[in-house]
Amino acid sequence: MNARAGQPAQESDLIDIKALVHAYYELIPDVTVPEQRVVFGTSGHRGSSFDAAFNETHIAAITQAIVEYRASQGITGPLFIGRDTHALSRPAETTALEVLSANGVNALVDEFDDFVPTPALSHAIIAYNAAGHDDQADGIVVTPSHNPPRDGGFKYNPPHGGPADSDATNWIANRANEIIAEGSHDVKRSEPTGVGTYDYRGKYVDDLENIIDIEAIKKAGVRIGADPLGGASVHYWSAIAERYGLDLTVVNPTVDPQWGFMTLDWDGKIRMDPSSSSVMASVLKHKDDFDVVTGNDADADRHGIVTPDGGLMNPNHYLAVAVQYLYGHRPGWKPDAAVGKTLVSSTMIDRVASSLGRRLWEVPVGFKWFVPGLVDGSVAFGGEESAGASFLRKDGTVWTTDKDGILLALLASEIIAVTGKSPSELYTELTEKYGSPVYERVDAVATKAQKAALGKLNGSAITADSLAGEPIVAKLSEAPGNGAAVGGVKVVTEHAWFAARPSGTEDVYKIYAESFLGAEHLKRVQAEAKTIVDAALGS
Known part of the structure; x- marks a missing residue:
């Protein structure tokens, strides 16, 4: 643990945004160097332009590879594309649009030039493909998620709306490295023309009433504080408050690509991880001002839950409570729908699932493993110990196939409204039944x-x-x-x-x-x- 963990960032902790963006355009990666190759992890390609690991050359080649991949799969519909608030996200989105446009792909950016959370883009893909079109859509999210400000990220979501599987990402990464090694001659680029738009925020926010009991939250007068941690959810929270008339306050609407307002994580770095007590130190100061305070990371696929009685909840604790509550309050779900968890999530979830008479679906780390079950309704909830989860709509149909931190944050308010107890109180009750891990x-x-x-x-x-x-x-x-x-x-x-x-x-x-x-x-x-x-x- 760094001695300054949980303390406010200082000037010396902040990156030089101009230098970072300059490096994006000026440094040319050498793919014979392992650290400079395109590598897709659990959530796409990530790296810093300072390290020649996330540069214009990378993004142009990856996007060209995605164009070729989607063509090989017969994907001819629109490609939804959105970015988060990291400094490298705008340049990378611009590069991608140049390549998509030159290749004749119908790219759809946000109608209001807003940031796009990962769950909103997944929601858009699923909504389009469920509407009976003759073609299929897919998408790109430009985000390194909770990574430090110096990093950029780029991930591909195929028509199922969730993270691409290893077969797809390996093909894309290999092809991108091949393109770069051959001098990027196969990359087609032009000034973006005819780029379409999509109201990611409006469509997502309007649909929330079909998965969350918004009326119960409003009726109970739950006081909600939401901290986007400088991420893509910032305008979504204010839209939710306005659309549904909730007692919801955005406690910090600041967007700063340096994240100078943040407190440092365990290792002394600026990192937007809402499950970290060090990162959430400033958010915890509001715990007595609301019935629940929530946090999200830069692309809003993770959640942090703060209650007056329990402070910042351990992600495992909240997932166990969410499972216990949801499977008892969603009669529209299939009676045999399983509980999904990653291998490194708490055994408390196993015990809760057993008490509910539900099958446990234990998979490796990576949300992509939950996608098939969420799509066909055989898995009603999928959760990761790293504070990422999603679940089905009230009627048992798919909502998102990527993690949704906004959704899980709102669920905490529904739990309070319906049970009259905080999630931390409910977790204490679980420990009294099943032990305290x-x-x-x-x-x-x-x-x-x-x-x-x-x-x-x-x-x-x-x-x-x-x-x-x-x-x-x-x-x-x-x-x-x-x-x-x-x-x-x-x-x-x-x-x-x-x-x-x-x-x-x-x-x-x-x-x-x-x-x-x-x-x-x-x-x-x-x-x-x-x-x-x-x-x-x-x-």
Whole structure:
């Protein structure tokens, strides 16, 4: 933990926006250097122009590759495109539009030149493709999500509206690197002409009443504070307040590509992660002013929930409460619709699902795994420990197939309105029934080689037969729900577990651990986890 974590950013912490944008146009990547290649992680290609990892050359090549990919898949409809508030997002969007226009793709930007949250773009794709058109739409979101201000991000959402799967992203990345290596001669570019528009904000906000009990929130007079953390949801929250007449205050409407108003994250960096107590330090000051205060990251696919009685909720705690509440208050959902969770989310969700008589769908990290279930209604809720989730409409049909931080933030208000209790109070009730787990994720710096080795580690390589005094009952390198590779390992006992996997977005690796036997037992689990993994890696 950095000594300044949770403290306001200083001038020395801020990036030079002009220099960052200049580097975007001036630095030419060398794709023989691994750090400068196009690489799609769990949520697209990310990097900084300062590092020659996110530059005009990259975006032009990626967009050309997307054009070729969508043609190979017979996708001929409009391409929805939106950007967040990062400094590199506008230049990247402009580059993409030049390539899309030259290739004859009908790109649709925001009607009001507003920022576009990831869930709003997913919502737009799904709405178009559900309307009976002869063609299909897809989309691009220009965002590095919660990453620091120096970063840019670019992700592709195919016609199902959610994150592209590995087959698509691998093809796009390989083709983009090939284009760059050959001097970008295959890239078609022109001044954008005939670019269409779409009212992302209006369509999304107007539709919220079909997934959230807005009337209950309004009737109960729930006092809501919303902090966009300088991200793309800023005008959405004010539109929601106006459209539905809610007692909702945007506590900080500031948009600043330097994020100079932020408090620093655990490692001393500016990062817009609403699940981090260090990031949310300024938001926590408002906890007694409202019934609930919420936060979102830069593209609004993540949520943070602050209650007067509990402060900032652990994302796992809130997901468990959301599951308990939703499956008891959505009669339009299929009675056999499963509860979706990622492998590194709390076992409390397993216990809640079991008590509800619902099947648990446990998948690897990455929201893309929930997409098929959300589309056909077989999975009514999908959630990640990193504060990302989405769920179905009241009638059991798909809402978004990407994470929706605005939706989950509004759900907290519905829960308060309907139950008369805060989500943190409801979580306490869950612990009284099912035990009180202690959960922690530790991030540590790792080389790319170390991350690669960990990502390929097989459960059979684990030789230990006990963990923190309990017999090991499972050594997983494939997810129980769908058999897909975890990209790491998970080791399970009766009352505890740990998982180790490399980060898909930063040069760190993550050890997740949880124990239902208390904090001291968790420390034992964490200590032994490192020993077990080191032994398996031969280090």
